[in-house]
Amino acid sequence: MDFALSPQHEEIRRTVRDFAEKRIAPAADEMERKGEFPTEIIREAASLGLLGVPYPEEIGGTGLDSLAYAITVEELSRVSGSVGIIVSAHTSLGCNPIWLAGTDEQKERYLRPMASGEVIGAYGLTEPGAGSDSRGTRTRAHRDGEDWILNGGKRFITNAGVAGTYIVTAVMAMLYNYRGFHSPMVDLCVYASLAITLVSGFHYIYHAARIIQP
Numbered sequence: 410m411d412f413a414l415s416p417q418h419e420e421i422r423r424t425v426r427d428f429a430e431k432r433i434a435p436a437a438d439e440m441e442r443k444g445e446f447p448t449e450i451i452r453e454a455a456s457l458g459l460l461g462v463p464y465p466e467e468i469g470g471t472g473l474d475s476l477a478y479a480i481t482v483e484e485l486s487r488v489s490g491s492v493g494i495i496v497s498a499h500t501s502l503g504c505n506p507i508w509l510a511g512t513d514e515q516k517e518r519y520l521r522p523m524a525s526g527e528v529i530g531a532y533g534l535t536e537p538g539a540g541s542d543s544r545g546t547r548t549r550a551h552r553d554g555e556d557w558i559l560n561g562g563k564r565f566i567t568n569a570g571v572a573g574t575y576i577v578t579a580v581m582a583m584l585y586n587y588r589g590f591h592s593p594m595v596d597l598c599v600y601a602s603l604a605i606t607l608v609s610g611f612h613y614i615y616h617a618a619r620i621i622q623p
């Protein structure tokens with residue numbers, strides 16, 4: 410099997426490496442020392458199409474494949490792990506749930522500005538009691554008329570504070586199965602992923618409820 414990169418992928422690597430070495434590397438140490446979000450660098454990355462690499466051009470993306478995306482993240486991370494994860498959390502965690510599960514209207518409204526790099530995306534799963542084991546999720550979501558009410562707290566969320574759209578995982582309901590008098594066991598949790606945007610207030614985009622059986 411030939412693992413050599415195609416000329417197009419080699420060109421992508423050269424382009425991203427050039428940007429990373431000329432623009433990110435000189436600023437990387439100071440960025441880490443100050444703990445600042447590299448707004449200008451991300452803006453420039455967006456103008457190169459690096460914030461929507463695997464999404465079609467019709468939805469604002471760059472229209473390349475997964476390998477091109479992997480090369481992009483590899484080259485960014487080679488000079489700055491921070492920039493690498495800003496771009497990958499945005500692309501894989503922020504954009505992808507909407508790409509996979511959003512309606513056409515939701516893609517137009519929320520994915521397009523993210524894939525073009527106009528809006529940064531983030532994904533909120535981790536909580537003090539939920540990381541590797543997402544069944545520990547305590548953030549609750551319930552419907553209140555036309556709105557969704559989210560109650561809970563998240564931590565370690567890449568791009569938090571600068572993102573315009575957040576995918577947030579939450580528990581919608583817990584169904585208890587009492588096994589014996591004194592030992593209530595949580596047997597079923599119904600989970601939801603809610604995509605919310607902070608650009609124009611909190612809007613419910615979709616909920617992909619799934620049953621998780623511990």
Ligand SMILES: Cc1cc2nc3c(=O)[nH]c(=O)nc-3n(C[C@H](O)[C@H](O)[C@H](O)COP(=O)(O)OP(=O)(O)OC[C@H]3O[C@@H](n4cnc5c(N)ncnc54)[C@H](O)[C@@H]3O)c2cc1C
Pocket residue numbers: 494498502531532533534535536537538539540541542564565566567568
């Ligand atoms: C750079 C960075 C960016 C992040 N960005 C995001 C983000 O954008 N959104 C988000 O939601 N979260 C984010 N996180 C959080 C990340 O998803 C969690 O840290 C991760 O899921 C682990 O969860 P935890 O920290 O609660 O650790 P825990 O799940 O409590 O794990 C602690 C330790 O226990 C071990 N362990 C866990 N389960 C088992 C098991 N069953 N068997 C054996 N060992 C086990 C783990 O390997 C680890 O060593 C980010 C984390 C980092 C470091």
